[in-house]
Amino acid sequence: MGLKEKIITKSLWVYHVSAGSCNNxxxxxxxxxxxxxxxxxxxxxxxxxxxxxxxxxVTGAMNKKSLKRFKRVYEQAPKPCFVVAVGTCPCSQHMxxxxxxxxxxxxxIIPVDVYIPGCPPKPEAIIxxxxxxxxxxxxx
Amino acid sequence: xxxxxxxxxxxxxxxPLQEEPEFFKLVVExxxxxxxxxxxxxxxxxxxxxxxxxxxxxxTFLVERICGICSTSHPFAYVLAVxxxxxxxxxxxxxxxxxxxxxxxxxxSHLLWLGLAGxxxxxxxxxxxxxxxxxxxxxxxxxxxxxxxxxxxxxxxGARRDIKEEDYSTIRxxxxxxxxxxxxxxxxxxxxxxxxKRTKGIGxxxxxxxxxxxxxxPTARASGVDIDVRRDxxxxxxxxxxxxxxxxEEGDVYAKVVVRILExxxxxxxxxxxxxxxxxxxxxxEVRDIPPGEGIGRVEAPRGECFHYVRSDGTNRPVRHKVRAxxxxxxxxxxxxxxxxxxxDAAITLAAVDPCYCCTERSVTFDRKGNKLFxxxxxxxxxxxxxxxxxxxLRKQYGK
Amino acid sequence: MIKDEVKKKLxxxxxxxxxxxxxxxxxxxxxxxLRSVAEVLYKDFxxxxxxxxxxxxxxxxxxxxxxxxxxxGELFNVRVFVYERHNPEVDSLVPMFRATExxxxxxxxMLGIKFIGHPDLKHLLLDHDWPEGNYPLRKTCILEKKPYPxxxxxxxx
Numbered sequence: 001m002g003l004k005e006k007i008i009t010k011s012l013w014v015y016h017v018s019a020g021s022c023n024n025x026x027x028x029x030x031x032x033x034x035x036x037x038x039x040x041x042x043x044x045x046x047x048x049x050x051x052x053x054x055x056x057x058v059t060g061a062m063n064k065k066s067l068k069r070f071k072r073v074y075e076q077a078p079k080p081c082f083v084v085a086v087g088t089c090p091c092s093q094h095m096x097x098x099x100x101x102x103x104x105x106x107x108x109i110i111p112v113d114v115y116i117p118g119c120p121p122k123p124e125a126i127i128x129x130x131x132x133x134x135x136x137x138x139x140x
Numbered sequence: 141x142x143x144x145x146x147x148x149x150x151x152x153x154x155x156p157l158q159e160e161p162e163f164f165k166l167v168v169e170x171x172x173x174x175x176x177x178x179x180x181x182x183x184x185x186x187x188x189x190x191x192x193x194x195x196x197x198x199x200t201f202l203v204e205r206i207c208g209i210c211s212t213s214h215p216f217a218y219v220l221a222v223x224x225x226x227x228x229x230x231x232x233x234x235x236x237x238x239x240x241x242x243x244x245x246x247x248x249s250h251l252l253w254l255g256l257a258g259x260x261x262x263x264x265x266x267x268x269x270x271x272x273x274x275x276x277x278x279x280x281x282x283x284x285x286x287x288x289x290x291x292x293x294x295x296x297x298g299a300r301r302d303i304k305e306e307d308y309s310t311i312r313x314x315x316x317x318x319x320x321x322x323x324x325x326x327x328x329x330x331x332x333x334x335x336x337k338r339t340k341g342i343g344x345x346x347x348x349x350x351x352x353x354x355x356x357x358p359t360a361r362a363s364g365v366d367i368d369v370r371r372d373x374x375x376x377x378x379x380x381x382x383x384x385x386x387x388x389e390e391g392d393v394y395a396k397v398v399v400r401i402l403e404x405x406x407x408x409x410x411x412x413x414x415x416x417x418x419x420x421x422x423x424x425x426e427v428r429d430i431p432p433g434e435g436i437g438r439v440e441a442p443r444g445e446c447f448h449y450v451r452s453d454g455t456n457r458p459v460r461h462k463v464r465a466x467x468x469x470x471x472x473x474x475x476x477x478x479x480x481x482x483x484x485d486a487a488i489t490l491a492a493v494d495p496c497y498c499c500t501e502r503s504v505t506f507d508r509k510g511n512k513l514f515x516x517x518x519x520x521x522x523x524x525x526x527x528x529x530x531x532x533x534l535r536k537q538y539g540k
Numbered sequence: 541m542i543k544d545e546v547k548k549k550l551x552x553x554x555x556x557x558x559x560x561x562x563x564x565x566x567x568x569x570x571x572x573x574l575r576s577v578a579e580v581l582y583k584d585f586x587x588x589x590x591x592x593x594x595x596x597x598x599x600x601x602x603x604x605x606x607x608x609x610x611x612x613g614e615l616f617n618v619r620v621f622v623y624e625r626h627n628p629e630v631d632s633l634v635p636m637f638r639a640t641e642x643x644x645x646x647x648x649x650m651l652g653i654k655f656i657g658h659p660d661l662k663h664l665l666l667d668h669d670w671p672e673g674n675y676p677l678r679k680t681c682i683l684e685k686k687p688y689p690x691x692x693x694x695x696x697x
Binding site: 180181184186188189190193224227351352353354356367372373374434436438445447449451459460462464468469472 | 638
């Protein structure tokens with residue numbers, strides 16, 4: 001990992017993508033912004049456009065309809081872009097794996113840096129996952 | 141005016157605050173929305189087919205993840221459907237526990253919506269305060285069930301976990317704090333002239349349209365249609381406690397806000413009475429086999445009526461499990477409530493039916509020629525800009 | 541309770557009237573009577589359609605229309621059997637009220653039943669390029685067993 005990645009970790013801009021999730025993890029990610037957890041004091045910000053994103057937080061088991069749009073979103077993200085799979089759904093597709101409308105776990109589609117399992121993972125777990133990402137990037 | 145160009149404005153599918161992907165295509169002429177197309181299916185996971193390959197008890201956990209916000213309404217309706225099939229009554233203590241969990245969920249869901257609505261109009265403080273007021277309710281869930289969302293409290297025959305008597309005082313104290321926060325929000329909505337200007341008369345849904353689309357929940361009650369599954373088709377112990385159904389007549393976004401805030405007060409009353417009346421005893425009735433038959437369960441979720449139909453042929457899996465989430469009927473009402481108003485009001489009108497995204501999708505705005513004009517984030521910015529303009533106007537008018 | 545009134549009004553159009561419990565009533569009607577029965581329930585008794593459940597019974601399709609009377613809490617479940625497996629067709633209720641637009645679209649893409657008179661029977665939940673003729677909720681569509689990522693690792697040792 002080069003100098004660019006190390007500088008990014010000082011103030012991560014996070015973009016959230018839902019690839020067919022039940023909304024549980026999405027609410028817990030938004031909860032991180034609220035006064036009790038408040039990730040903004042670490043310099044992290046939830047941005048509205050993928051073109052400003054340093055980190056993609058992906059939730060949801062990928063289903064066929066979301067896949068095309070998700071790939072387009074991923075291509076628009078400026079590289080280097082770190083990918084964090086939040087929740088059990090992108091990690092292994094959870095209990096929806098046998099369904100006819102499911103595609104594949106996230107790491108068979110794009111490279112994933114950090115996995116945060118849980119259904120849903122608590123905001124503390126999500127923050128711990130982002131910290132692990134920062135450690136992974138700065139140590140290499 | 142001749143030569144008015146028709147433009148299409150998309151909202152979605154990936155916008156940060158609309159947590160779930162939806163696809164609304166707004167057709168815009170100048171400033172006014174003239175047409176709307178809705179495309180859903182980005183969250184379709186095939187749960188009805190998956191139910192047919194899972195054991196009766198496993199289905200309870202599967203349907204919990206249909207939607208994260210109303211995550212107890214779906215298992216509740218499912219276990220009621222199976223109990224209807226069997227023809228049994230759940231245990232009384234279990235019914236009270238189920239009712240307490242369902243009402244706590246209503247409070248957390250409406251507070252969540254209030255925060256999002258505040259953000260869409262540009263009141264970020266409301267968003268932060270509403271979600272901060274929500275945290276003690278989530279702590280109560282963690283105390284009762286072990287998890288902040290997806291609490292897994294429902295079981296065929298009763299409840300899976302008990303509420304310990306030493307926790308009653310914590311629950312009562314938290315509800316008292318929630319009362320204080322609710323009074324603050326009620327006063328804020330009643331007194332603020334900008335909220336009135338942004339929400340009164342906007343996105344009006346008439347009574348005839350509600351009946352034609354089969355809408356229910358706060359969306360219907362805000363237009364004067366007096367329906368509530370808790371009173372009409374009583375389940376759990378709703379007929380044993382004292383509470384009222386809230387309705388408004390206007391059908392606009394303001395009416396929907398008022399209905400939701402007042403419903404939260406009623407939920408607090410129900411929880412307090414339940415803690416007083418809950419008897420001691422078994423939390424669940426024992427259930428062994430499911431014989432052939434069919435059953436229907438209905439529950440008043442925070443968004444409307446949640447409907448489950450199950451059929452059994454005597455084996456250990458359902459033959460057919462039909463799920464109808466409340467937003468399925470409610471989101472379609474946007475087809476009549478969004479066109480006819482300006483584009484800066486589109487964001488709040490689309491959010492006013494409280495779409496449970498797991499059932500619905502986001503929106504996009506295009507040009508008639510096919511050029512993309514705005515995306516969902518821009519629509520929210522347009523809405524927030526309108527509030528700023530209104531604030532400036534009021535300041536000049538009243539010299540504050 | 542209005543079930544006796546409903547029974548009298550629908551005289552001659554139904555069979556197998558079954559009262560499971562005070563608030564759940566099931567009866568079967570012929571496909572050709574669907575519109576007239578729905579008109580009685582929706583217009584005369586002011587009932588609300590909650591949804592329509594479609595079931596694949598192997599040798600026939602069964603559609604259950606769930607009409608609810610909100611004043612009394614009773615649910616009237618109207619069964620319609622469709623015996624043609626190769627080209628199943630039923631009258632659409634969209635001209636009467638708009639609640640059935642999305643409901644019928646979903647049943648069409650999941651079970652392959654055609655609704656005569658529906659303005660636009662396109663896909664609702666499935667993708668646009670979902671293969672035609674592949675109806676997920678039919679019993680002929682079987683879910684395949686896909687291995688989980690951790691199972692694959694065990695195979696490789």
